[in-house]
Amino acid sequence: MALRSYSPSVENYRSVLITCACLTTWTVFRCSAILPTCVELIRQLLHTPHSMKYMLGVCSQYTQNPTPNPISLGSTQATDKVEETQTPFGYDCSNIWIRNPKSTTGIYTIKPTGANSTIQVFCEMNDDGGWTLIQKHDGQDNLPFDRSWYDYKQGFGNISGEHWLGLDNIYLLTNQEKRISELRVSLGDFAGSEAFAGYSTFNIDPESKFYKLSLGNYSGNAGDAFRGQCSATNQDGSLFSTKDKDNDNCDACRVGDMAFRSCSNDQFKSGWWFNSCGIADLNGQWRTNGEHIGWASAVSWKTWRTLESLKFSKMSVRHN
Structure with a gap:
């Protein structure tokens, strides 16, 4: 039976979000990291397969862009407060795209393998997969990048605009067990031309080793x-x-x-x-x-x- 389109009313908006958050945690981590408040809900859905199938469809439609408002990092003024207990949608943007190739570009909550808390990131969802944005610099927010070690460690800026995701977060993203990370550098000039540089592998060391950079093979047209x-x-x-x-x-x-x-x-x-x-x-x-x-x-x-x-x-x- 085909799933019908779901348009929740304002009254049950929060209920749908809670249900989808529980289902996301369960589908990504199964029982290893499920929130206690979700246990009874998941138990009931498992005993009613049609309800489980229906709600999975609802969540797929309804949570394409789970955090539509801008989120700020580090020492800049935040437009929204981010709860570290927010349920992650995947390990990274690639993991989210694999689970749902129809996922749309936007802000998502992720939790890389080995991380102790969640991270808010901007995901670029393309035909070739989900890309986690770690840096954007285009002058649109007049964001200064002449900053301290602490700022670069923690991250700064607006995730939906100019930002630096933070060295600690980049370390977690690029050092996940059994997950190889690759880097794409996208560039544009004032004449309207664009170019890119790709690296087959990309990771940095922890702070104790001063976030040492390691790169794989180069490809692209930017040099x-x-x-x-x-x-x-x-x-x-x-x-x-x-x-x-x-x-x-x-x-x-x-x-x-x-x-x-x-x-x-x-x-x-x-x-x-x-x-x-x-x-x-x-x-x-x-x-x-x-x-x-x-x-x-x-x-x-x-x-x-x-x-x-x-x-x-x-x-x-x-x-x-």
């Missing part, structure tokens, strides 16, 4: 700026640096007659995986059209646009 043009600009294997925690390899780097010791604080004004220093920095200062040429601190991917600060950058992770 492999992460690996640079020589050993000094190869950022694969680099530690993360911020203006207040210098982990780069600049004992005394030079640009012309100017010498400096910190790529993050003295040159690029951003947090990033700097070597000495490198030709990729997607967290540099965003520049307006017409004022975007020739800056040291810029949204940079110099194997594609050597002198330009880019109009936008996005970093997304997909899991296999």
Whole structure:
């Protein structure tokens, strides 16, 4: 029997959400992580298969975009308070897409394997799977990226707009047991051109190892700026640096007659995986059209646009 379309009234909106939250927890984790309040509900549905089938259909229709309002990260002002006990829809956006390929792009609650709490993320649901957005920088929110180690660790910005997901969250996403993560870097310039760089594997170490970057094989049309043009600009294997925690390899780097010791604080004004220093920095200062040429601190991917600060950058992770 085909499932009919379900249009809940305002009165039972909360009831439907609670039921779908319970069902999501049960279908993802089975009994290992089910909330105590859901036990009786799931028991009743298991004893009435038609009700179970119907409610699974309802939830599939009704929770495509479970958190439509903007969610903020870290030290920026939040538009909504996020409960850490919110029921996750999957381990990551790829897991959500696998379970329901009709899932729509938007904000979801996830819980990577090994994580102790849930994470709010923006999922880009495409024909090739679900991608978890970890960085977006396009100037639309005037979000500063010249921030402290703590901010980069925790994350900052608006998940539905400009943001950095947070190094701790990126570590959890890219170090899930039996889940391989790959990276896609999406770029655009002010002339309207777009390009991408893909890496077959992508993961970072924990904070105790300064979030060291590890990349797999490159593909794409933007060039492999992460690996640079020589050993000094190869950022694969680099530690993360911020203006207040210098982990780069600049004992005394030079640009012309100017010498400096910190790529993050003295040159690029951003947090990033700097070597000495490198030709990729997607967290540099965003520049307006017409004022975007020739800056040291810029949204940079110099194997594609050597002198330009880019109009936008996005970093997304997909899991296999």
